[in-house]
Amino acid sequence: MVEPRIVMLVTKVPCNSVSKRQDQVLNVRANYTYQGPAITGRLGAVVTQKTVYSEFDEIGSTRKEVYVDLPASETPRSLYTNITGLPLAGCEPKAGYGIKVYALDLDGKPEWGCLNVLTVTGVAVEPELEITSLSVS
Amino acid sequence: MPFEMPEFGKGLFTLELELEETELDSPGRVKYAGRLLIPGDLPAPLPAFSRVVAEREGEEPIVSDDVILPIGPPKVGIEWEWWQPPRPVARIPLGEFFGELNFEEVGEYKIHAEAYPTPIRMLPTLAKTEPISFLVGKPGIRFLLERPTVTPSTTVKPFTDITIRCPVTSDCDKSYDITVKCIVYEGSVWPGHGDKLAEYPSAVANISPGQTISFDFSRRTVAGTIDRRDLEVQVFIGEAKVKSSEWDDVYYVTTEVPTMIAIESLALS
Numbered sequence: 035m036v037e038p039r040i041v042m043l044v045t046k047v048p049c050n051s052v053s054k055r056q057d058q059v060l061n062v063r064a065n066y067t068y069q070g071p072a073i074t075g076r077l078g079a080v081v082t083q084k085t086v087y088s089e090f091d092e093i094g095s096t097r098k099e100v101y102v103d104l105p106a107s108e109t110p111r112s113l114y115t116n117i118t119g120l121p122l123a124g125c126e127p128k129a130g131y132g133i134k135v136y137a138l139d140l141d142g143k144p145e146w147g148c149l150n151v152l153t154v155t156g157v158a159v160e161p162e163l164e165i166t167s168l169s170v171s
Numbered sequence: 172m173p174f175e176m177p178e179f180g181k182g183l184f185t186l187e188l189e190l191e192e193t194e195l196d197s198p199g200r201v202k203y204a205g206r207l208l209i210p211g212d213l214p215a216p217l218p219a220f221s222r223v224v225a226e227r228e229g230e231e232p233i234v235s236d237d238v239i240l241p242i243g244p245p246k247v248g249i250e251w252e253w254w255q256p257p258r259p260v261a262r263i264p265l266g267e268f269f270g271e272l273n274f275e276e277v278g279e280y281k282i283h284a285e286a287y288p289t290p291i292r293m294l295p296t297l298a299k300t301e302p303i304s305f306l307v308g309k310p311g312i313r314f315l316l317e318r319p320t321v322t323p324s325t326t327v328k329p330f331t332d333i334t335i336r337c338p339v340t341s342d343c344d345k346s347y348d349i350t351v352k353c354i355v356y357e358g359s360v361w362p363g364h365g366d367k368l369a370e371y372p373s374a375v376a377n378i379s380p381g382q383t384i385s386f387d388f389s390r391r392t393v394a395g396t397i398d399r400r401d402l403e404v405q406v407f408i409g410e411a412k413v414k415s416s417e418w419d420d421v422y423y424v425t426t427e428v429p430t431m432i433a434i435e436s437l438a439l440s
């Protein structure tokens with residue numbers, strides 16, 4: 035007998051790489067096709083990191099979701115949606131972050147992502163030297 | 172042959188019916204009044220129910236609401252409340268009933284009244300009037316409707332373009348300019364139809380006696396709460412509706428909606 039188990043499937047899709055500072059935000063443009071009735075769905079994006087347990091371990095503080103009005107279409111229709119302003123403050127400065135995009139309010143919870151596309155750098159602290167007084171002897 | 176309840180009160184009760192008009196030039200309302208009498212032509216002091224039925228060949232009859240016959244006080248009574256002086260008031264006379272029939276379509280009707288001991292009409296009738304012929308609109312207007320057909324298929328998915336074809340045959344005595352309206356309803360597991368989804372009026376068409384014209388209506392199907400679709404076809408001469416018929420389950424739209432979303436690529440910035 036096969037034991038039931040939860041299998042997480044993330045479809046990998048092409049994506050460019052970017053480097054961002056911790057105090058910046060990440061913008062994601064999702065290009066997709068849609069076929070079905072006119073409905074309002076949700077698209078979400080979240081920064082992920084690879085761990086021993088999961089390839090796409092989500093960093094919750096970076097999550098952003100937007101509502102999308104999907105028009106009725108009999109055949110797959112190309113659309114895009116911008117998910118902007120993913121905060122990166124909760125990410126440690128390092129390379130190798132991934133990104134995951136998912137759809138809600140549709141059939142199931144389909145997920146797409148890519149690995150090693152985001153490098154987060156720390157906010158550089160500028161050395162400051164202020165001379166408060168001088169004494170001459 | 173439809174089952175007819177035996178007339179239980181035959182000879183005991185007499186039912187009378189009067190119509191305010193003898194005919195109508197166009198569809199409209201007609202007032203009626205009637206009375207249930209016992210031997211000696213006395214008003215029947217019974218808690219009986221009455222209704223009026225207008226029948227037309229090949230159509231569903233028009234049936235009035237059941238009216239309970241008053242068993243109470245006479246035609247004029249006295250109403251008195253302690254804070255004001257007594258005053259005479261008109262009441263419905265004993266054994267009498269009245270109401271209104273609404274004729275939406277032209278045609279030749281046979282109207283009769285029936286009286287029952289209960290509103291559920293499981294018991295024999297107490298009395299029935301002889302049918303009265305009643306004409307609505309001009310004589311000689313008669314149209315025949317066939318069950319509409321749907322192409323390319325009677326079972327389709329949502330977002331399918333279909334054509335609903337409604338054949339109308341004239342059995343009139345002369346040519347008329349008609350318009351046809353096709354109304355699409357969701358079907359229902361209960362008698363009757365569900366929500367109205369759309370209605371499609373046709374252009375004006377001239378139809379000669381004996382001629383059949385098929386009116387085509389294009390529609391893109393939509394998913395609903397049930398897969399069945401009922402259709403109603405109405406025929407108009409000018410503003411007057413002269414014929415209508417409804418059919419159940421003319422076509423089916425599968426309730427399963429194919430929804431598919433696929434991310435092709437992502438662009439980060």
